Amino acid sequence: MDLITTPLHDAFAPVAxxxxxxxxxxNIHYGYTGLLNFxxxxxxxxxxxxxxxxxxxxxxxxxxxxxxxxAASVVLSLVMGVPTLxxxxxxxxxxxxxxxxxxxxxFSTSFKKYFHARDxxxxxxxxxxxxxxFKDMEGTFLSFSANDLWVMVVGWIIVALVSTLVFLLMRxxxxxxxxxxxEDEDAVRSLGKNVYGYKMQALVLGGMIGAMxxxxxxxxxxxxxxxxxxxxxxxxxxxxLILGGAARVLSPAVGAVLFWGVLSFMSVALSxxxxxxxxxxxxxxxxxxxRFAVVGLVLMLLMIYRPQGLFGDRKEIAIDAR
Amino acid sequence: xxADRDEPTLDKTTLDKAPLDKAPSHRAATDGKAGLAGLAGLxxxxxxAKPDPILVATGMTRTFGGLxxxxxxxxxxxxxxxxxxxxxxxxxKTTFFNLLTGFDRPDAGERWFNGRSLKRVSASRVARLGMxxxxxxxxxxxxxxxxxNMRLGATGQLGEKMWAGWLPFLWRDQEKEVTGRARELxxxxxxxxxxxxxxxxxxxxxxxxxxxARALMVGPELVMLDEPMAGVxxxxxxxxxxxxxxxxxEGMTVLFVEHDMDMVRDISDWVVVMAQGQIIAEGPPxxxxxxxxxxxxxxxxxxxxxxxxxxxxxVALEVEAEIGAEHGSTGASTTxxxxx
Numbered sequence: 296m297d298l299i300t301t302p303l304h305d306a307f308a309p310v311a312x313x314x315x316x317x318x319x320x321x322n323i324h325y326g327y328t329g330l331l332n333f334x335x336x337x338x339x340x341x342x343x344x345x346x347x348x349x350x351x352x353x354x355x356x357x358x359x360x361x362x363x364x365x366a367a368s369v370v371l372s373l374v375m376g377v378p379t380l381x382x383x384x385x386x387x388x389x390x391x392x393x394x395x396x397x398x399x400x401x402f403s404t405s406f407k408k409y410f411h412a413r414d415x416x417x418x419x420x421x422x423x424x425x426x427x428x429f430k431d432m433e434g435t436f437l438s439f440s441a442n443d444l445w446v447m448v449v450g451w452i453i454v455a456l457v458s459t460l461v462f463l464l465m466r467x468x469x470x471x472x473x474x475x476x477x478e479d480e481d482a483v484r485s486l487g488k489n490v491y492g493y494k495m496q497a498l499v500l501g502g503m504i505g506a507m508x509x510x511x512x513x514x515x516x517x518x519x520x521x522x523x524x525x526x527x528x529x530x531x532x533x534x535x536l537i538l539g540g541a542a543r544v545l546s547p548a549v550g551a552v553l554f555w556g557v558l559s560f561m562s563v564a565l566s567x568x569x570x571x572x573x574x575x576x577x578x579x580x581x582x583x584x585x586r587f588a589v590v591g592l593v594l595m596l597l598m599i600y601r602p603q604g605l606f607g608d609r610k611e612i613a614i615d616a617r
Numbered sequence: 618x619x620a621d622r623d624e625p626t627l628d629k630t631t632l633d634k635a636p637l638d639k640a641p642s643h644r645a646a647t648d649g650k651a652g653l654a655g656l657a658g659l660x661x662x663x664x665x666a667k668p669d670p671i672l673v674a675t676g677m678t679r680t681f682g683g684l685x686x687x688x689x690x691x692x693x694x695x696x697x698x699x700x701x702x703x704x705x706x707x708x709x710k711t712t713f714f715n716l717l718t719g720f721d722r723p724d725a726g727e728r729w730f731n732g733r734s735l736k737r738v739s740a741s742r743v744a745r746l747g748m749x750x751x752x753x754x755x756x757x758x759x760x761x762x763x764x765x766n767m768r769l770g771a772t773g774q775l776g777e778k779m780w781a782g783w784l785p786f787l788w789r790d791q792e793k794e795v796t797g798r799a800r801e802l803x804x805x806x807x808x809x810x811x812x813x814x815x816x817x818x819x820x821x822x823x824x825x826x827x828x829x830a831r832a833l834m835v836g837p838e839l840v841m842l843d844e845p846m847a848g849v850x851x852x853x854x855x856x857x858x859x860x861x862x863x864x865x866x867e868g869m870t871v872l873f874v875e876h877d878m879d880m881v882r883d884i885s886d887w888v889v890v891m892a893q894g895q896i897i898a899e900g901p902p903x904x905x906x907x908x909x910x911x912x913x914x915x916x917x918x919x920x921x922x923x924x925x926x927x928x929x930x931x932v933a934l935e936v937e938a939e940i941g942a943e944h945g946s947t948g949a950s951t952t953x954x955x956x957x
Contacts, residue, residue, distance in 0.1 A: 460783055468774045468792065469782030475758045475769050481720065482756035486770050487744035487835055488777070496779050614759045614817035 297563050304437045305559035306552045309515020312450035313339065314555070316508030317532040318539075318547030319457055323501035325533070326541035327465060329477030330498060331384050334375070334391030335505045335532055337398045340524035341367040342506025343513040344402060348409050350419040357422035361510060368506035372499040380494045395529065403521035415520030423514055443515060450511040454548055457504055462544045473497055474542070534594065540604025549605060557593065561586035652697025652870070653886055661900030661908065664691035671696040671839055671870050672748070677716055677726030679709075686712045688894040689726070694839070699861065699871040701881045701902070704891035705915055710874045711753055713891065714843055718750045719743040730839070745772055747838035753847065753874070755824040759817025763808055766816045766827060767799035768792070770834025799834060806830045806860065822853040829860060840864055842873035846880055858884055882906070890914065 305311065317335050324330040345367035349355040355363065375394055379387045402410045410416060420442075427445040436444060464470050472493050475483045480490045513519045532547075535554045539546025565582045577585075597604075603612045655668035670693035679687040687709045694700050704710050715721035717728060719740035728735045730748050738746075758766050774795065775781050776788030803809045806826045811819065816827060825845060832840060845861065846854055854877075862884055864871050875881050881888060881902060888905040890898045892914035898905055905911055 463783035463785070464779070467782035467785065468768070468776030468788060469779055471761070471765055471769055472777055474761060478758035478760055479756045481752070482758060483769070484720070484740045485718070485744055485750050485752070485756075486831065487741050487749070487772050488769075489739070489741050500779075610815065611760050614815055 298560065298567070300437055301563045302556045302560040304439065306556035307437075307447060307451075308439075308555075309443060309446045309450060309511055311551055311555045312447065312454060313508040313512030313515070314528075314532055314535060315454050315548045315551040316450075316457065316511060317505050317528065318536045318551055319454070319461065320501035320503070320505035320508065321529075321532055321536050322541065322543075322547050323461065323473075323497055323504065326536060326543075326546075327470065327477060328473045328494060328497040329384065330380075330494060330501075331388035332391045332498070332501070333388050333526075333529055334393075334395030335501075336524040336526065336528035337375075337391065337395035338368045338371060338502040338505035339509030339512065339528065340395070340398050340402065340519075340521070341371045341509075342503075343509035343519045344410065344416065346510055347416040347419045347513060347519045350422075351416055352409050360419075364506055364510060365503050368502045369499050372495070372502040376495050376498045380491055380498070392526065392529075395524070395526065399521050399524050402524075410521075413521060415518045417518035419519075420514055420517045442517070446511060446515045450515075453507055453511065457507070458544055458548065465544065469493075477542075537604055538594065538597065540607030543604070543606040546604060546606045553605075554590070558586055558590055561589050652695055656695055656698065656887055656901070659900075661898060661904055663896040663899055665693070665899065667693040667695040669696045670694060672717065672728065672730050672872070674717060674728040675726060677713070677723045677728065679712055679716055679721065679723050685894050687716060687723070689713060689891075689896055692889065692896055692899075694870065694872055695887060696870050697865065697868060698886040699865050699873070699884055700887045700889060701885035702872060702874045702889050702891060703876070703878075703881055708891040708914075709894040710891050711843060714750065714841060714874060718748065718841060720750075744835055744837075747836070748841065749832045749835045749837035749839070750841035751825075751828045751832055751843055751845065753843040755821070755828050757816040757819065757824045757827055759815060761816055762813050763803065763816050763819070763827060764796070764799060764812040766831055767803060767812075767834055768795050770831040771795040771798065772835055795834075802830045802833055807856070822849045825849055825857065826853075826860075829857075833864075837869065839870045839872065842871065844874050844876065846875060846877045854880070878906070 317339055320338065321332060321335050324332040324335075342364040346360045346364035349360045349363050350357065371394070375387070375390055379390045403413055424442055424445070427441060429441050429444045429448070431441070432444055433441045439447070465473075472483065472488055475488075476490055476493055483493075484490050509519075509524075512523065516523075531554070532551075535550035536547050537550070538554060539548070539550030562582055565577065565585055566579060569577045569579045569582065601607075603609050652669060659665050659667070672694040674689060674692045676691070677687055677689045678685065702710050702713070712721065716723045716726075719735065719738060719742070730743070730746060733746070735743060735746075744750075758769070761769070774788065775791055776785075781787045800809065800812070803812055806829070808823060808826060808830065811823065816824070819827060829840075829842070829845065842861070845857055849857060858880060861871055861873070865886075873885075885902055888899065888902050889896055890905060890908075890911050897910050897914055898908045900908070
């Protein structure tokens with residue numbers, strides 16, 4: 296039974312939601328606008344640290360702390376975007392990946408009074424948990440705790456709202472300008488659009504959605520730790536986005552759920568297999584690595600035989616091949 | 618003598634194109650004839666003043682390393698006529714185009730559009746002011762449909778603001794108006810059957826048409842075409858020629874870069890010749906093409922003499938005289954000397 300319930304549990308858990316939101320932000324950056332942001336982890340980190348530290352160290356109430364977290368992600372977008380968005384796409388990629396690493400190292404080594412180094416910040420979930428309407432449902436649904444259930448309901452509602460917003464925006468003339476910038480920004484400039492301004496708006500919006508991913512992850516874990524936000528965070532989110540198909544509204548959600556589901560299924564299946572197979576062939580210590588190798592193989596096959604992702608449009612990919 | 622050459626073309630009323638419904642009202646006052654008449658009897662020296670210039674550039678220079686790609690002392694573009702910018706490869710035509718439209722910044726110099734200085738004005742703002750360009754290598758937005766490409770060209774769309782984008786009822790009416798105008802232009806450019814195709818699926822010639830039609834969506838006063846005929850088959854070339862002429866009929870000013878001399882002779886009212894970054898001559902097409910400076914720039918000073926008939930000593934003397942003259946003048950750049 297674990298082969299089904301554990302993957303289901305992991306695919307919809309708070310951690311998965313935080314990746315869904317991070318990938319949705321990346322979808323606006325990369326999928327629609329063509330901005331190569333390799334530092335989505337920085338937006339999630341800035342958002343969740345700002346929220347957690349203001350609550351724990353400064354006693355700010357929960358809702359204003361969330362708003363401060365969003366504000367932090369906006370400031371971060373400006374810091375990254377102002378110097379680089381006038382330049383070629385590569386420069387944004389370099390700056391974002393550097394800023395993400397700088398932030399992670401800053402949180403894990405400096406201002407220990409506020410950030411508590413590798414232990415992370417905890418003790419900020421009180422208000423949120425006090426609103427939990429599912430307190431008596433502990434462990435009844437897929438063995439989720441009552442707190443997880445509450446985070447998941449709120450998290451998936453946020454995912455639904457953000458998806459609706461992205462859907463509406465991307466079929467508007469605003470979304471048309473973003474997609475055009477992805478195709479050729481000089482052409483857009485020649486038609487009288489302020490390309491820099493649009494890129495900045497896209498960076499800010501995607502960054503704020505990434506920060507929301509940080510909030511959900513933090514509330515799910517009840518702590519904010521620097522190592523959550525290493526470069527893997529960004530690249531796993533990218534993987535999920537491409538798995539679903541870039542520039543499709545629902546592809547980050549489906550991609551993330553599938554990714555976690557398959558990853559979790561692999562580890563359960565492999566650990567059951569390791570009971571049967573002799574230890575020399577499949578050691579239970581190696582399962583963690585083997586499952587990533589298998590998922591990588593699946594992704595490679597997907598990119599070879601379905602390069603547009605699960606939801607992408609084959610005709611669009613064919614245009615690139617010209 | 619040059620102006621009446623084009624009179625028959627102007628009087629032709631065979632062009633039954635749909636007029637642009639978004640033409641600014643002041644265009645009616647400056648119809649093509651007035652613009653063209655103003656060119657009559659002008660001298661053919663580089664930088665000659667025009668009676669009604671829409672675009673003026675002065676002292677524009679741009680260097681790439683040691684190479685002075687553009688060094689234009691003065692140029693005025695007459696309103697309401699078709700001006701061609703020609704010159705050998707590497708003359709700096711496209712760089713000059715980029716400087717005029719704000720896609721590149723000059724090292725020095727100033728330019729005015731409709732009397733308004735364009736110093737420190739961004740390329741997108743220049744386009745909104747009414748000076749729209751196309752590109753030598755066509756830039757269609759491949760993964761958008763032909764109709765979406767056209768819609769993008771419309772300016773002042775409320776739906777392009779982020780705060781209004783997600784509220785469709787705010788911009789739906791405007792979108793309908795924009796779509797109507799886009800369809801009209803697509804019909805005129807014979808792309809109406811392609812409106813739902815991805816722009817990336819169009820042929821090279823159709824892309825040229827789409828780019829020109831999309832530029833017209835902006836509602837420009839001055840259309841700048843960078844090699845509109847490059848890589849276009851002869852049949853389509855004729856239709857493109859008709860479209861460029863019809864822009865003038867509608868009161869727009871056209872400035873285009875072109876290598877195809879037949880086209881230049883056929884449609885341009887005024888020709889500006891660039892060589893080595895400088896404007897070496899300008900004037901009506903026939904006069905310019907007969908100009909000795911232009912022939913020398915394209916073909917070399919001895920192009921019509923059999924090399925065996927040249928007296929080596931005479932040539933040597935000429936070269937020495939030229940070198941002497943260059944050393945005498947302070948303006949000679951190092952690259953020019955290197956080339957010799």
